[in-house]
Amino acid sequence: MLFRRSLRASAAALALLLPFAAACGGDASADSSSDVSSVTLKVGDTGWKVSEAVLKYAHLDDTPYKVKWNLFQGGDLQLQAMRAGALDLASSSEIPPIFSAADGKPNFKVVAVQRGTTLNQEVIVPKGSKVTDIAGLKGKKVGYVQNTTAHYFLYELLKRAGLTWSDIDAKPLLPNDGLAALNGGSIDAFASYGTSVITAHQQGATTVGSGADILSGNFLWSARDSVLKSPAQRAAAADLIARISKAYAYVRDGHEDGFAKVTAEATHQPVAQAKSDLVAAQKQRPTQARTVGADTIASQQKVADAFTELGALKKHLDVKSFWTTALNSDLKKAL
Structure with missing residues (x-):
C-alpha cells in the first residue's frame, strides 16, 4: 500500500495507473451500458502468463472488472479456444487468426495490435x-x-x-x-x-x-464477436490492453531489475540473462498497443499471401474481412 501511495504522489506514475475514465467510476456510472463492474473477461496468454505477470508487477492488476487468465502453449491454441467459445480475448502473432478464419466463418475480429519484440x-x-x-x-x-x-x-x-x-x-x-x-x-x-x-x-x-528481421513485430488482439456487441465488454477489453502497455512502460522506466527477477523465476534462467533478454527486447521494439490501421491489415495480408504460396492456405484470404476498428475509440481513450 505504501508503494501505491508513493506512485500516486507522482503525476507521471499516476498516469500509468489510471485506466480510462469510462471504465472506472464516475463517467461509467452515468451510462449503465458501459459499467464494467459486472464484466468477466476470459483472456488467453502464452508461455508463462507474462501479461498477467507484468500487470501484477506494475500494480495494474486491480481492474474494475474480472479477468480469468488461461494459459496456452501458442496463439494458435488461443484462437482455437476462441472459436470454441472458451475465450473472449486472444493474443497471438499475425498467423493464428489467418488459419482460424480460413473457413470463412470466424466468430472473432482483430481489434488491436500490440507491437512487440521478435527476438527469441x-x-x-x-x-x-x-x-x-x-x-x-x-x-x-x-x-x-x-x-x-x-x-x-x-x-x-x-x-x-x-x-x-x-x-x-x-x-x-x-x-x-x-x-x-x-x-x-x-x-x-x-x-x-x-x-x-x-x-x-x-x-x-x-x-x-x-526470424527477428522477418517478422513484423505486430502481435494481434482478437475479440469474440459477442464482446464487440457489448459496450461494457468493449470498454473492459480496451482497458486491459492499455494496462498491459502501461505496465511495460513502467518496467522500462527503471524497473527492469524487479521484472527480470519475476521472469527468471518463471523461466528458470539466471536473473542476469533474464534482464539482458528483457532490455534487448524492449530496446528492439518497446511493447506498446496501437489501434487498427490500414498498415497493420496490410502487414497481415502479406503473411497470408505467403501461406497461400506455401500451399498451407487453399485459396486467397482477404484478411480485412476479420479486422475491425470497433475498439479504436475506446483504446485511444485508454492509452
Missing part, C-alpha cells in the same frame, strides 16, 4: 549438431510450431537459403514436444519461439536461423 524467434539445433546454417537443413527432420510465427519464418528462411518446404522433412510440433524431440534426437532442428528457445539454449542448443 529462432531455428535451433541441438548441442553437437553439424548443421551450421539453414542450407544445412536440406533433407533433415525439422520441427516447427504449425500456424504460428515459427511456421512463417521457417518458410521464409528456407526461401532465402534457396530451399523449398519440400526440401525438408517438416514435423509440426507444440513447443514443449518439439523441445523434447530435439533433445531426444528425433528431429534435427526446431523452429520455435519464446520460452522453448530460451530453455533450448540453456541445454546447449545453437541458432542457425532467426
Whole structure:
C-alpha cells in the first residue's frame, strides 16, 4: 500500500495507473451500458502468463472488472479456444487468426495490435549438431510450431537459403514436444519461439536461423464477436490492453531489475540473462498497443499471401474481412 501511495504522489506514475475514465467510476456510472463492474473477461496468454505477470508487477492488476487468465502453449491454441467459445480475448502473432478464419466463418475480429519484440524467434539445433546454417537443413527432420510465427519464418528462411518446404522433412510440433524431440534426437532442428528457445539454449542448443528481421513485430488482439456487441465488454477489453502497455512502460522506466527477477523465476534462467533478454527486447521494439490501421491489415495480408504460396492456405484470404476498428475509440481513450 505504501508503494501505491508513493506512485500516486507522482503525476507521471499516476498516469500509468489510471485506466480510462469510462471504465472506472464516475463517467461509467452515468451510462449503465458501459459499467464494467459486472464484466468477466476470459483472456488467453502464452508461455508463462507474462501479461498477467507484468500487470501484477506494475500494480495494474486491480481492474474494475474480472479477468480469468488461461494459459496456452501458442496463439494458435488461443484462437482455437476462441472459436470454441472458451475465450473472449486472444493474443497471438499475425498467423493464428489467418488459419482460424480460413473457413470463412470466424466468430472473432482483430481489434488491436500490440507491437512487440521478435527476438527469441529462432531455428535451433541441438548441442553437437553439424548443421551450421539453414542450407544445412536440406533433407533433415525439422520441427516447427504449425500456424504460428515459427511456421512463417521457417518458410521464409528456407526461401532465402534457396530451399523449398519440400526440401525438408517438416514435423509440426507444440513447443514443449518439439523441445523434447530435439533433445531426444528425433528431429534435427526446431523452429520455435519464446520460452522453448530460451530453455533450448540453456541445454546447449545453437541458432542457425532467426526470424527477428522477418517478422513484423505486430502481435494481434482478437475479440469474440459477442464482446464487440457489448459496450461494457468493449470498454473492459480496451482497458486491459492499455494496462498491459502501461505496465511495460513502467518496467522500462527503471524497473527492469524487479521484472527480470519475476521472469527468471518463471523461466528458470539466471536473473542476469533474464534482464539482458528483457532490455534487448524492449530496446528492439518497446511493447506498446496501437489501434487498427490500414498498415497493420496490410502487414497481415502479406503473411497470408505467403501461406497461400506455401500451399498451407487453399485459396486467397482477404484478411480485412476479420479486422475491425470497433475498439479504436475506446483504446485511444485508454492509452
